[in-house]
Amino acid sequence: MKTFSIGGVHPHDSKIAAGSKIEVLPLPKTVYISMIQHLGGPAKAIVAPGDRVKTGQVIGEPTGFISAYVHSSVTGTVKSVGLRKDLNGIPVVHVEIAVEPDEWMDGIDTSDKLVTEIPEDRQFILDRIKSNGVVGLGGATFPTHVKLCPPPDKKAECLILNGAECEPYLTSDYRIMLEKSEQIVVGAAIMKKVLGVSRAVIGIEENKPEAIAKMRETVSKLQSSAKGYDGIEVMTLKKKYPQGGEKQLIDAVMRRQVKSMGLPIDVGAVVQNVATSLAVYDAVQKNMPLITNTLTVTGDCLPADRQKNYLFRIGYPLSYIAECNGGVPEQAAKIVSGGPMMGKAISNLDATTQKGSSSLLYLTEKQTERKPESNCIRCGKCAEACPMGLEPFLLNKLARNGMTEELEQNAVQDCIECGCCLYSCPANIPLLDMIRIAKGEVIRAMRARTAPKK
Amino acid sequence: MTTTIIWTIVAVTLLGLLLAVVLYLVAKKFKVEEDPRIDEVEKVMPGANCGGCGFAGCRAFAQACVEAPNLDNNFCPVGGNEVMKKVAAVLGVEVKEKAPMVAVVRCNGTCENRPKTNEYDGYKSCKVKAALYSGDTGCIYGCLGCGDCVAACQFGALSMDPVTGLPVVDEEKCTACGACVKACPKKIIELRNKGPKNRRVFVSCVNMEKGATARKACKSACIGCGKCEKACPFGAITVEHNVAYIDFNKCKLCRKCVVECPTGAIHDVNFPTPAQKPAPKPAAKPETASPAAAVETAEAAAPKPAAETKRPVQSPATAPASPVTEKEAPKPEKKEE
Numbered sequence: 001m002k003t004f005s006i007g008g009v010h011p012h013d014s015k016i017a018a019g020s021k022i023e024v025l026p027l028p029k030t031v032y033i034s035m036i037q038h039l040g041g042p043a044k045a046i047v048a049p050g051d052r053v054k055t056g057q058v059i060g061e062p063t064g065f066i067s068a069y070v071h072s073s074v075t076g077t078v079k080s081v082g083l084r085k086d087l088n089g090i091p092v093v094h095v096e097i098a099v100e101p102d103e104w105m106d107g108i109d110t111s112d113k114l115v116t117e118i119p120e121d122r123q124f125i126l127d128r129i130k131s132n133g134v135v136g137l138g139g140a141t142f143p144t145h146v147k148l149c150p151p152p153d154k155k156a157e158c159l160i161l162n163g164a165e166c167e168p169y170l171t172s173d174y175r176i177m178l179e180k181s182e183q184i185v186v187g188a189a190i191m192k193k194v195l196g197v198s199r200a201v202i203g204i205e206e207n208k209p210e211a212i213a214k215m216r217e218t219v220s221k222l223q224s225s226a227k228g229y230d231g232i233e234v235m236t237l238k239k240k241y242p243q244g245g246e247k248q249l250i251d252a253v254m255r256r257q258v259k260s261m262g263l264p265i266d267v268g269a270v271v272q273n274v275a276t277s278l279a280v281y282d283a284v285q286k287n288m289p290l291i292t293n294t295l296t297v298t299g300d301c302l303p304a305d306r307q308k309n310y311l312f313r314i315g316y317p318l319s320y321i322a323e324c325n326g327g328v329p330e331q332a333a334k335i336v337s338g339g340p341m342m343g344k345a346i347s348n349l350d351a352t353t354q355k356g357s358s359s360l361l362y363l364t365e366k367q368t369e370r371k372p373e374s375n376c377i378r379c380g381k382c383a384e385a386c387p388m389g390l391e392p393f394l395l396n397k398l399a400r401n402g403m404t405e406e407l408e409q410n411a412v413q414d415c416i417e418c419g420c421c422l423y424s425c426p427a428n429i430p431l432l433d434m435i436r437i438a439k440g441e442v443i444r445a446m447r448a449r450t451a452p453k454k
Numbered sequence: 455m456t457t458t459i460i461w462t463i464v465a466v467t468l469l470g471l472l473l474a475v476v477l478y479l480v481a482k483k484f485k486v487e488e489d490p491r492i493d494e495v496e497k498v499m500p501g502a503n504c505g506g507c508g509f510a511g512c513r514a515f516a517q518a519c520v521e522a523p524n525l526d527n528n529f530c531p532v533g534g535n536e537v538m539k540k541v542a543a544v545l546g547v548e549v550k551e552k553a554p555m556v557a558v559v560r561c562n563g564t565c566e567n568r569p570k571t572n573e574y575d576g577y578k579s580c581k582v583k584a585a586l587y588s589g590d591t592g593c594i595y596g597c598l599g600c601g602d603c604v605a606a607c608q609f610g611a612l613s614m615d616p617v618t619g620l621p622v623v624d625e626e627k628c629t630a631c632g633a634c635v636k637a638c639p640k641k642i643i644e645l646r647n648k649g650p651k652n653r654r655v656f657v658s659c660v661n662m663e664k665g666a667t668a669r670k671a672c673k674s675a676c677i678g679c680g681k682c683e684k685a686c687p688f689g690a691i692t693v694e695h696n697v698a699y700i701d702f703n704k705c706k707l708c709r710k711c712v713v714e715c716p717t718g719a720i721h722d723v724n725f726p727t728p729a730q731k732p733a734p735k736p737a738a739k740p741e742t743a744s745p746a747a748a749v750e751t752a753e754a755a756a757p758k759p760a761a762e763t764k765r766p767v768q769s770p771a772t773a774p775a776s777p778v779t780e781k782e783a784p785k786p787e788k789k790e791e
Contacts (some may be wrong), residue, residue: 089571089588091663334575347572347587370575430577437585 001206003238004248005255007387009420011241012343013207017171017298017307022179024311025324027102030217031074031315032084036260037354038135039142040066043097051078055423056105056289058131059095060239067225068143068269069133071289075103087318087337087344087351094352097315108287115285116183116226118189125194125284132283133355138162138244138273139234139338141356144280146412147272148194150265157268159192159200160253161277164237164244166205167339170359172294173274175309177204180278181218187277189228190284195270200232201253202274205239212236232418241341247270248387260414290314290355297321299362301331312353319349321360332362341419371428382421382431388414392421392431399438412439413446491520491544498540499533503607506531506631516541525549532609532629554648555630557611557623559603561642562658562674562719563596564618585588592671597621597642606637625652647702650727652724655700655707657682659719662695669717676719682711 031095035043043060051073053059060070076097083091104110119125135178150156161184177184184202192200202219204212215234223229237243237252240417247258249271255266264271272280275293283290297308306326318337322328328335328349336343338358346360382392398407416436422432495516497607503511507530509518517529519541525548530537535551542549562568574590576585580602588594604612611627612634613635614620621634625648636641642660657676661668665677678696690704698720700711712722722729774787 087585089594091594174743344587347590368575370577430582433577433579433582437581440585 001236001238002252003159003240003243004245004251004387006389007385007420008109008240008242008248009385009423010239011168011423012428013239014168014300015171015207016169016304017276017296017299017309018208020175021173022175022294022309022311025313025316025321027074027099027313028316028320030079030096030098030317031076031313032096032317032352033070033073033315034084034086034352034354035060035070035093035095036086037070037141037314037356038068038079039135039140040064040068042093043070045081045093047072047078047081047095047108049080052076053078053097053152054103054105054250057289058289062143066143066146068135069131070290070314071133071199071291072097072317073291074099076100085348085351087346087348089347094315108289110286110288114186116182116186116222118186118193118228120283122194122196124175125190129289130227130286132288133281133297134276134279134283135290135355136273137275137279137293137356137358138246138271138438139342139356139358141354144272144276146269149183150195150270154265155268156195156197156265156270157199158254158270159195159197160249160269160271161188161200161202161274162244162249162271163202163204163208163211163274164249165208166241167238167341167343168241169298169361170296170339171298172296172309174208174211174356175276176294177208177274178214181214182222183281184274184277185215185218186285187220187279187281188232189222190280190408191270191272191277192231194226197270198231202232202234202254203237203243204234205237236430242387242416245387245416245418247416260411261391280367291355293353293355293370295321295353295357296361297325298359299329299332299364300367301329301362301364312357314353314355314357316353317349318346318351320361321353322349325360329362333365333374334363334368336361336363341423362399369429373429374427376427376429376430379426381424381426385420385424387418387420388416390415392425392435393429394427395438396431396434399401399434404438404442407438408442413442415439489517489520492516494544495519495541498537498544499530500537502532502608504532504629504631504633506629514692520545523650531555531631534629536639554656555645556625556628556648556652557630557632557634557643557674558646558654558656558658559597559621559623559643560660561620562657563591563593563672564620564674567617567670567674568593568596580637580639593661593663593675594669594671595640595642595663596659596672598640601640602637602732603634603643606633608633621661647708649702649724653707653722654724655705655709655712655722656702657691657698657700657719658721660697662697664696668785674718676715677717679716681714682717682720685714786790 033363035045041064044063045059046061047053047059055075057072058069059072062068074097076099079096079098081095084094086092097307126145134144135141136144163173163177188200202215212234219232219234235253242248245265250256250258250264250269254269258264258267279290292313295310295312308325335346337346338344376393386392395410395412412435417436419432425431469516496513499512499516501512507515509515519525524529527541529552534554538549568591570590571592572590576586578600580598580600583598583600589598599621601614602655603621604614609627609629611624612621612776615622630645646654646656657677661675668675676697678693680693682698683693685689688704688706690701691698712720712729738756
């Protein structure tokens with residue numbers, strides 16, 4: 001069984017919500033749609049208060065090459081366009097819409113019928129992906145159409161679909177692999193076509209045997225019944241965090257290493273999440289913009305019947321989702337958006353769902369407790385755990401002393417912020433906290449150095 | 455046996471002498487010419503090597519002073535004018551007196567004024583906290599309260615007030631080296647003119663949000679209403695991005711703005727009496743009674759904004775700046791709040 005070659009940790013997977021079928025959340029009274037739901041330039045709101053919008057209508061236009069369209073997830077009247085705090089408490093432009101019953105934009109196919117025939121025209125596919133605002137749903141929300149257009153001097157060889165879902169607790173990818181496997185495979189075939197590659201690998205961790213079986217079955221079914229599905233395979237991966245990291249997954253599947261500051265395409269790989277594949281299917285085959293996604297509501301302090309996977313639309317207040325789930329449990333000391341390893345604590349529950357939202361995770365006081373920090377004894381556990389082969393203890397020392405040059409020499413910019421070092425440190429040193437800041441500083445310095453040359 | 459010892463002593467002595475001569479010649483030949491004044495200047499420096507002057511240490515500063523045509527661009531914030539005079543005397547040049555500066559914390563976000571909206575339990579560092587999110591209160595511009603400035607201060611002039619959760623500057627110890635200014639990720643701390651008799655008027659808020667939002671987050675936020683701007687007879691106040699700023703070079707300490715401010719965001723410190731509504735001419739040289747009595751009036755007859763007068767941003771030791779001299783400010787009234 002394959003896995004990435006260096007580092008990694010083994011947190012308990014705690015997939016408590018795995019058995020819960022995806023439920024569709026009812027519409028709230030008001031939605032607030034953020035204009036920053038992707039990496040790159042924020043979208044520019046093109047609606048004004050008083051405008052009537054339909055479900056699927058464009059309300060935000062991209063600004064710049066790396067940016068994406070934002071669509072209205074509901075039908076209704078725009079009440080305001082203004083600043084509202086996101087889940088980090090930072091003001092971002094949101095479009096507020098008073099919700100009315102759904103009225104879809106023309107040209108969107110809302111039926112459930114599976115379309116397996118893949119369009120011939122590459123540009124048509126890319127246009128659909130772009131105009132429907134598809135972004136990577138693995139966490140970074142990088143605009144998908146940009147990723148599917150590698151620079152002409154680089155050739156993609158393999159498409160990797162990330163179904164690892166290595167973060168503990170999260171089960172949304174697992175559920176869509178069980179319930180929407182056909183769509184995911186069709187999406188994979190579409191992306192394979194766009195990239196012009198012959199091979200596509202769907203990587204799934206061993207702790208999801210049902211998903212592996214289901215995906216295998218779907219792939220063979222589609223391969224026998226339709227054209228364009230050759231070369232797609234399902235690969236079982238060993239359970240190890242952070243398997244879903246882009247560079248780790250490439251290492252696991254292709255045994256190739258992306259060099260420092262390099263991109264996956266340098267080694268001929270393109271990695272997309274299974275949820276992105278589903279969004280690509282919707283965008284290309286159904287002309288459906290990316291306004292829905294799946295989110296897990298989970299946590300040890302939540303009773304078993306409230307562990308849920310929900311299909312949400314963008315712009316739902318998180319507090320509304322919590323309410324639909326029966327309220328925030330009393331023992332919850334911290335609510336996290338994303339997994340426990342890389343997710344962000346939510347400081348503002350009035351923030352709204354975004355394209356990339358993946359979970360509402362309730363953690364208890366005991367789970368989030370920070371134990372007192374003690375001295376580094378150079379045990380090397382962090383260096384052993386680091387999947388990028390860095391030396392976190394050293395980076396921490398350098399970061400605290402502001403030694404930017406040495407930090408760069410020791411490749412702090414390669415840190416993927418997976419948190420393995422912090423997880424493994426027996427002295428409870430806030431390694432990642434220090435390294436993350438140093439990484440930002442070093443990358444800024446590197447950009448400043450290359451910028452004037454342009 | 456004895457001869458061996460004698461021979462050894464003789465041989466080692468000769469070798470020592472020979473090497474001494476070699477070293478002497480080498481030192482003569484490769485002598486680095488250095489201005490002897492650098493040593494002299496360095497002697498008069500405080501020797502804190504704090505870097506507040508912008509150089510790597512006191513010697514680097516001394517070298518820069520010797521090399522510079524005049525002393526206009528070089529200033530030792532720790533030694534202040536006294537040291538600069540000595541430096542000027544060594545170098546035989548003129549030096550202009552610089553008004554002494556002091557670090558000022560521009561945030562009103564005490565626990566009382568600025569209620570917490572969430573609990574931060576991450577690593578206790580402002581830098582880390584600022585990188586993670588907007589902070590544990592509704593105000594995204596205010597003090598984060600983890601004390602990076604306190605850690606940055608080499609002179610022990612900063613401390614966190616456990617009651618307000620804000621840093622406090624000890625005016626006596628502050629040398630205006632600017633280390634805290636650099637350490638603060640929210641850019642709250644500013645170096646301002648120490649002012650005559652340590653009296654200063656400043657806007658203690660940097661919140662750039664619109665009035666209503668700012669006020670919602672903090673009771674004592676600057677709401678950018680512009681009343682102070684209109685009230686200022688000297689044009690020292692500008693309101694930009696919803697926040698007022700007082701230019702300390704233009705401010706004449708009349709305190710008309712202090713009484714105008716509806717939220718109490720403008721602070722006046724070390725004044726013997728609270729600012730009064732009709733503002734009877736710039737509070738010029740008030741010959742008030744005893745400092746203790748003055749403080750009492752400040753405490754008693756100061757219901758509104760002026761109550762902020764002796765907010766603990768300033769050191770309690772110097773707060774009741776008596777009309778006598780700054781240095782002799784009586785210490786007894788330490789705990790006022």
